[in-house]
Amino acid sequence: MGRMIYADYNATTPVDPSVRDAMRPAFEEMFGNPSSSHWLGVKAKMAVAQARSRAAALLGCAPIEFYFTSGGSESNNWAIKGAAWALRGRGNHLVTSAVEHAAVLNPCRFLESFGFETTIVPVDGRGRVDPDDVARAIRPGTVLVSIMHANNEVGTIQPVGEIARFCREREVLFHVDAAQSVGKIPVNVAEIGCDLLTAAGHKFHAPKGIGGLFIREGVAIGSLVHGAGHERGRRAGTENVAGALALARAADLAGERLAAYGARMAALRRRFVDALSASVREVVIYPADSGVDVLPNTVNLRIGRIDGALLAGRMEGVAVSAGGAACHGSARTPSHVLTAMGVPVEQALGAVRFSFGWENTEDEIDDLAARIVRAASSIDSLLVSV
Numbered sequence: 390m391g392r393m394i395y396a397d398y399n400a401t402t403p404v405d406p407s408v409r410d411a412m413r414p415a416f417e418e419m420f421g422n423p424s425s426s427h428w429l430g431v432k433a434k435m436a437v438a439q440a441r442s443r444a445a446a447l448l449g450c451a452p453i454e455f456y457f458t459s460g461g462s463e464s465n466n467w468a469i470k471g472a473a474w475a476l477r478g479r480g481n482h483l484v485t486s487a488v489e490h491a492a493v494l495n496p497c498r499f500l501e502s503f504g505f506e507t508t509i510v511p512v513d514g515r516g517r518v519d520p521d522d523v524a525r526a527i528r529p530g531t532v533l534v535s536i537m538h539a540n541n542e543v544g545t546i547q548p549v550g551e552i553a554r555f556c557r558e559r560e561v562l563f564h565v566d567a568a569q570s571v572g573k574i575p576v577n578v579a580e581i582g583c584d585l586l587t588a589a590g591h592k593f594h595a596p597k598g599i600g601g602l603f604i605r606e607g608v609a610i611g612s613l614v615h616g617a618g619h620e621r622g623r624r625a626g627t628e629n630v631a632g633a634l635a636l637a638r639a640a641d642l643a644g645e646r647l648a649a650y651g652a653r654m655a656a657l658r659r660r661f662v663d664a665l666s667a668s669v670r671e672v673v674i675y676p677a678d679s680g681v682d683v684l685p686n687t688v689n690l691r692i693g694r695i696d697g698a699l700l701a702g703r704m705e706g707v708a709v710s711a712g713g714a715a716c717h718g719s720a721r722t723p724s725h726v727l728t729a730m731g732v733p734v735e736q737a738l739g740a741v742r743f744s745f746g747w748e749n750t751e752d753e754i755d756d757l758a759a760r761i762v763r764a765a766s767s768i769d770s771l772l773v774s775v
Contacts, residue, residue, distance in 0.1 A: 458624065488545075538581075
């Protein structure tokens with residue numbers, strides 16, 4: 390089989406060794422409950438406060454505006470349900486896009502059972518939302534717009550700054566799901582102009598189970614988890630001290646190497662696409678238009694008529710996501726992102742997402758391309774040369 394190649398960084402990332410080391414004090418000298426008044430609790434409370442400041446710095450927000458959560462799904466649910474319940478006296482209308490993660494679309498559907506209405510804004514063939522479409526979708530009674538920063542399947546970066554401007558003009562809250570962009574590209578809440586923003590630690594080398602939600606100071610939002618007064622009374626539950634320390638270190642790491650990361654991922658992406666294009670007759674990249682901004686580490690592609698799951702299964706020792714995303718599970722249904730982009734169902738079923746990370750090397754990329762060529766040649770005659 391040869392060495393294992395991990396090319397599924399948009400699904401999750403390995404925990405960085407320095408992040409693991411940063412967690413250790415929470416299991417040893419800082420194991421106290423941050424709500425306890427004794428010295429061990431105070432020590433843990435101070436550690437959480439310092440971690441909050443470091444995590445907030447990555448997003449360009451004040452520490453008081455950053456709330457720890459269990460990850461991206463909770464943050465999205467909190468932002469959407471919390472805003473909807475807090476503002477239901479003003480209206481019952483939500484706006485989102487056709488390519489959002491299930492952790493955005495499903496909370497909107499859930500709220501519909503309580504009388505809320507959702508407008509789903511379409512995307513173009515590049516997976517991009519038109520800000521004018523969002524502006525037209527806003528109406529009296531709209532309480533929240535939720536648009537992702539970068540798509541997890543095809544990498545398309547949305548014009549969230551323009552959308553934020555339209556929302557501000559209409560006094561509508563704007564939530565950004567930045568789970569896939571934080572740690573990969575610059576994310577600054579002040580520059581975007583959003584009111585709420587989601588971050589997921591396991592997407593940038595922290596462990597699973599820790600994330601955050603930016604809530605702009607003064608924004609009204611209801612609680613999702615009720616109980617005691619943790620997180621300044623907005624999210625009940627004893628703080629995950631180890632997770633907070635991990636997220637802080639991962640945030641430091643992301644900030645330190647963000648520019649280098651972008652250049653390195655872009656180079657690996659070009660190397661990968663060029664290698665495949667030189668050996669396979671029909672490689673279709675989504676989005677096909679190079680004029681759209683995409684995450685530098687993401688390549689979603691189809692090779693001819695080959696089924697994506699079959700291709701992924703023939704690549705021994707390679708970890709990728711067939712169909713576009715890890716969250717789809719085993720069901721053989723086409724990606725809702727690709728179909729929203731106008732890709733026919735039979736072609737969408739051929740898609741495979743490759744997403745690279747800091748640990749990948751040029752040698753791995755060359756090996757990966759060679760394995761894809763071998764797998765494709767064993768399924769169909771699409772090769773220019775072997």
